[in-house]
Amino acid sequence: MALGVNIEIAKTHLLAKKRQTFVAMLGVTFGIGMYILMIGFMTGFNEFLEDTLLSSTPDVRIYNDIKTDYSHMLVNDFIDSTKEIAVVHHPRPKDINPNIKNANEIMSDLKRDKRVASVAPQLSTQVFYNNGPVQINGTLSGVNIIEEAKLSGLVDKMKTGKIENLLTQDNGILLGQGLANTLNVRIGDMVMLTSPKGTSMRFRVVGTFQFGMGAVDKIRSYVSVSKVQQLLGKDNQYITDIGLKLKDYNTSKAVAQEFSAKYGYKCDDWETSNSSAMASILIRNVMTIVVSLTLLLVAGFGIYNIMSMTIQNKLKDIAILKAQGFAGKDIRQIFLTESVIIGFLGATTGLMLGYALSTLVFNLPFPKSDMIAITHYPVTFHWYHYAFGLGFGMVTTFFAGLIPAMNASKVDPVVILRG
Secondary structure, three states: OOHHHHHHHHHHHHHHOHHHHHHHHHHHHHHHHHHHHHHHHHHHHHHHHHHHHHHHOOOEEEEOOOOOOOOOOHHHHOOOOOOOOOOOOOOOOOOOOOOOOOHHHHHHHHHOOOOEEEEEEEEEEEEEEEEOOEEEEEEEEEEOHHHHHHHHOHHHHEEEEOOOHHHHOOOEEEEEHHHHHHHOOOOOOEEEEEOOOOOEEEEEEEEEEOOOOHHHHOOEEEEEHHHHHHHHOOOOOOOOEEEEEEOOHHHHHHHHHHHHHHHOOEEEEHHHHOHHHHHHHHHHHHHHHHHHHHHHHHHHHHHHHHHHHHHHHOHHHHHHHHHOOOOHHHHHHHHHHHHHHHHHHHHHHHHHHHHHHHHHHHOOEOOOOOOOOOOEOOOOOOHHHHHHHHHHHHHHHHHHHHHHHHHHHOOOHHHHHHO
């Protein structure tokens, strides 16, 4: 028979049992809708976390990996080890400077590399923040604030003040928002910092920033490189870290390995520096995919059950069609057409439901927090999620209707009509 006739018969079957057709569509609709909501929300959360990690750590960090050396002890300068045996308990290593010895030459070379977008020198040290009776352990980073802003997007993360204030104020300091709240200070207040060696300096707060990570916002602060060198009593060549922002951060692992071999210093890419967080992102992605596919498969089994019951209820109709000259392939076309129509309508309405729910969640206000710098729930609306949902919904319902349709094509009309 002509394909048009088979399609008309399929439409008649669907409209004759509107309630059954509607229930079948709902199974696909809710499956696709929940898939869109889950994949959008989980992807949004992972992208938010990844952006936070990228901004709080450089794409590639070059530093001097200090290893304690016990190979040489002072006692060997006074005792001949070939004649006497000296036993030393709890030996202490000699002082080792963690600075990069040829930092300026390395940075000049890095700036010429076409893969590197920006180079930011940094001098980091542990300090105590003192404000009256309050004393907090944290980290102080001496930076070129303009280059650091390119590296971390610091301009967009400023809560109060501007990064340029660090250039105009002689002893200015930018504090993490959590740290500023703990110290109970604001712009214009003075903070005393004490280095591990016991030297102290006073700084004036010129701004606060918020990365959205408590581990950063509660302990980190920025001043100019020269001020940290002064606090530590070091010369103006003393640099402990070089941070790099790459034009393509996905190449950070290969670039880090290359630079480590080239310059002889330890190089960490951003994924290695945040390996535990990246592992959690991977686990959430796998869980999202598993749950989403489960929802779609459940919807497919619902279609299978409904199509099977439809065929059982229409055995006499099938027998009559065959008696009128319809071949087995025509019967398959009829019921596969019904399945595809249900899948298409269900998947389309499911996409609309998923988009509506995703928009609702996206517009919900996120609970206010000093540690998380977002105002609403992170939800993505990537087109390929919707395309996959539509395609998977169609494919699932097609195969869900295939077996019942093949069974229907094998019905013997004589047996059915005889009862």
